Amino acid sequence: MLLDMQNRGQLAAGMASYRSDRNALIKVHKELGTVAEAFRLNHKAEFENIMTGVDGPAAIGHVRYATCGGDDRYNAQPFERDHGRKTKWFAFAFNGQLANYKALKEELLAKGDYHLKRDTDTEIIMHALAYELQTEDSDPDWVGIFRRLSEWFDGAYNIVLLTANGELVVARDPLGFRPLCIAQNGPLFAAASESVPLANLGFRDIESLEPGTLAVASASGVRIERYAPSPRQAHCFFEWIYFANVASTLDDRSVYLSRAGLGKEMARLETVPLDEGTIVVPVPDTAKAAADAMAFALGVPSVEGLMRNRYVGRTFIEGTADRAAKARLKYTPLPEVLAGKRVLLVEDSIVRSTTMRALVHEIRDRGGAREIHLRVACPPIIAPCYYGIDMSKRDELFAAKYAEFDGERYVVSEEAQDRMAKELGADSLRYLPVDSIARSVSLSPERLCRACITGEYPTDTGTELYQIELAASLGVGPSKNRAYETVAGPA
Ligand SMILES: O=P(O)(O)OC[C@H]1O[C@H](OP(=O)(O)OP(=O)(O)O)[C@H](O)[C@@H]1O
Numbered sequence: 001m002l003l004d005m006q007n008r009g010q011l012a013a014g015m016a017s018y019r020s021d022r023n024a025l026i027k028v029h030k031e032l033g034t035v036a037e038a039f040r041l042n043h044k045a046e047f048e049n050i051m052t053g054v055d056g057p058a059a060i061g062h063v064r065y066a067t068c069g070g071d072d073r074y075n076a077q078p079f080e081r082d083h084g085r086k087t088k089w090f091a092f093a094f095n096g097q098l099a100n101y102k103a104l105k106e107e108l109l110a111k112g113d114y115h116l117k118r119d120t121d122t123e124i125i126m127h128a129l130a131y132e133l134q135t136e137d138s139d140p141d142w143v144g145i146f147r148r149l150s151e152w153f154d155g156a157y158n159i160v161l162l163t164a165n166g167e168l169v170v171a172r173d174p175l176g177f178r179p180l181c182i183a184q185n186g187p188l189f190a191a192a193s194e195s196v197p198l199a200n201l202g203f204r205d206i207e208s209l210e211p212g213t214l215a216v217a218s219a220s221g222v223r224i225e226r227y228a229p230s231p232r233q234a235h236c237f238f239e240w241i242y243f244a245n246v247a248s249t250l251d252d253r254s255v256y257l258s259r260a261g262l263g264k265e266m267a268r269l270e271t272v273p274l275d276e277g278t279i280v281v282p283v284p285d286t287a288k289a290a291a292d293a294m295a296f297a298l299g300v301p302s303v304e305g306l307m308r309n310r311y312v313g314r315t316f317i318e319g320t321a322d323r324a325a326k327a328r329l330k331y332t333p334l335p336e337v338l339a340g341k342r343v344l345l346v347e348d349s350i351v352r353s354t355t356m357r358a359l360v361h362e363i364r365d366r367g368g369a370r371e372i373h374l375r376v377a378c379p380p381i382i383a384p385c386y387y388g389i390d391m392s393k394r395d396e397l398f399a400a401k402y403a404e405f406d407g408e409r410y411v412v413s414e415e416a417q418d419r420m421a422k423e424l425g426a427d428s429l430r431y432l433p434v435d436s437i438a439r440s441v442s443l444s445p446e447r448l449c450r451a452c453i454t455g456e457y458p459t460d461t462g463t464e465l466y467q468i469e470l471a472a473s474l475g476v477g478p479s480k481n482r483a484y485e486t487v488a489g490p491a
């Protein structure tokens with residue numbers, strides 16, 4: 001299952017299992033690296049040894065993409081909270097980001113007797129869960145616990161938790177920022193951020209867990225209960241654009257079909273003259289679905305003018321300082337395909353522009369393309385994310401410095417897009433408009449988070465952090481830390 005979700009994090013991987021006949025009722029294995037590295041998949045004996053160690057009838061796992069705290073092993077998940085009483089001894093993993101991390105941290109420390117030994121929101125969640133479990137008996141009131149947490153947390157927090165009693169709890173935050181799927185088959189119950197791992201395990205009826213609800217699975221069965229109201233939803237549109245596995249269906253909407261929809265939107269807006277020498281070239285891998293659909297609608301071939309080195313992972317989620325070098329290493333332009341051509345280069349998104357800076361010149365110089373027209377299957381990312389995609393500072397976003405306030409919101413005009421093309425060395429550049437997103441994903445804007453393309457945040461802390469960033473009064477820009485690691489936001 002973790003391998004099927006490697007797209008969600010490459011930094012660390014781990015799992016925790018429960019076994020009643022083992023002294024360590026909960027046992028954790030976690031390491032830095034990809035799933036193959038952390039579980040030693042290429043070393044049969046070591047792999048088997050690890051897997052025997054974490055064998056059991058119930059388990060949770062995690063692949064980490066860091067959005068808070070350092071890249072070290074210390075922040076790898078699952079986290080285990082040891083305790084002599086079985087209900088209070090638990091391991092958990094979480095996908096998301098607490099926007100009010102800094103305020104929560106300060107609140108916890110202000111209680112007087114707390115000490116935080118890590119620098120991540122996962123630690124805050126661990127202490128909050130432990131605090132809530134303090135007064136519970138052997139049959140915890142999970143609905144009450146998560147309801148109280150939801151009054152405290154602001155942001156994205158999908159949680160899987162396993163107790164030393166063998167109870168498994170799966171909860172999705174009330175706005176449903178990140179996806180969460182569940183499935184049952186006889187005595188088997190499984191949950192995962194995405195549908196792909198469940199489908200590949202053989203589950204047929206895969207559903208999304210409703211935002212604000214939780215599932216509790218134990219030897220006596222599975223129950224699903226609501227713990228908080230969910231008057232509106234805020235599914236992250238960027239899951240369908242870039243983050244999720246293209247083979248997944250999230251909140252009833254296929255990622256592949258959504259990306260194909262974005263491609264059709266781009267075709268509708270295309271104005272460049274199309275002749276025999278025009279080709280569509282996707283930036284592999286994520287842009288492929290959009291590029292193919294666009295090319296099909298335009299009647300132009302979609303061809304592999306850029307080969308991707310399959311041993312270099314996703315560079316965006318890696319987020320390390322040497323990302324530019326990685327991006328250069330990742331692609332090889334093919335003169336056999338590109339030479340003399342008018343290239344419609346399709347990219348799923350431009351965030352910091354690291355990839356495009358590395359690519360456009362290569363496609364022209366080494367590939368010999370005649371013209372390069374950059375087409376982005378996403379609107380300009382002009383505002384930071386505080387909910388689980390690691391782009392939390394406005395001044396790291398390529399499009400933000402070209403965005404102008406039109407009296408209502410920040411927009412990137414066509415004239416600005418021409419200047420952006422120049423900066424990147426392309427002949428032209430066009431983004432999709434904001435309203436293409438809801439159409440392509442087939443979800444109404446009220447059900448989506450689109451904060452990073454509109455500047456309108458679905459939570460109070462998001463709204464506040466953005467205002468602080470716009471005013472730049474706290475100088476979060478030059479800081480190495482992320483905005484929500486630096487600024488507490490509303491009290
Ligand atoms: O503007 P940037 O900051 O460079 O970010 C956007 C780029 O990063 C992603 O590629 P990535 O290598 O992560 O993934 P992929 O191979 O899965 O498409 C994405 O597909 C864009 O190419």
Ligand SMILES: NC(=O)CC[C@H](N)C(=O)O
Nearest residue numbers: 065066067068094095096
């Ligand atoms: N990708 C994630 O879900 C990140 C979880 C958590 N915020 C961390 O940085 O570890």
Ligand code: SF4
Nearest residue numbers: 236385387449451452
């Ligand atoms: S701000 Fe953007 S990336 Fe972050 S959750 Fe909202 S839509 Fe997703």
